Amino acid sequence: xxxxxxxxxxRASEITFEVERDEESGWLTASWDAPRGQGGITTxxxxxxxxxxxxxxxxxxxxxxxxxxGRIRLHFVNDPVLATA
Numbered sequence: 701x702x703x704x705x706x707x708x709x710x711r712a713s714e715i716t717f718e719v720e721r722d723e724e725s726g727w728l729t730a731s732w733d734a735p736r737g738q739g740g741i742t743t744x745x746x747x748x749x750x751x752x753x754x755x756x757x758x759x760x761x762x763x764x765x766x767x768x769x770g771r772i773r774l775h776f777v778n779d780p781v782l783a784t785a
Contacts, residue, residue, distance in 0.1 A: 716773040717741070717755060730755050730774060 717730040722744075728751045733740040743758045745751030752774075759772060 713769060714771040714773055715759070715769045716775050718777050719751070719774050720777045 715732050717732045719728055719730045721728055727744050727746055728748065729742065729744045730751055731740065731742040739762075741755075741758045741762050743751070743754040745754050755772060755774070759768065763769070
């Protein structure tokens with residue numbers, strides 16, 4: 701299957717990481733799977749600030765050829781629940 705320049709641009713304009721919190725350690729884990737099984741990125745952080753930094757660094761390393769996505773979206777798989785009592 702041939703990928704057109706327009707499809708390549710669309711695919712690289714934004715990537716979405718799925719973010720989950722590890723129940724035992726409390727660390728946040730973010731993962732993204734590249735299209736067509738061509739690898740991906742997984743990283744973690746103790747808190748959201750560290751996770752964001754690690755995601756940015758991992759994306760820069762993965763897209764070494766300078767074709768960084770325009771945006772990185774973090775999708776939280778589990779919504780936080782706040783107790784009222």
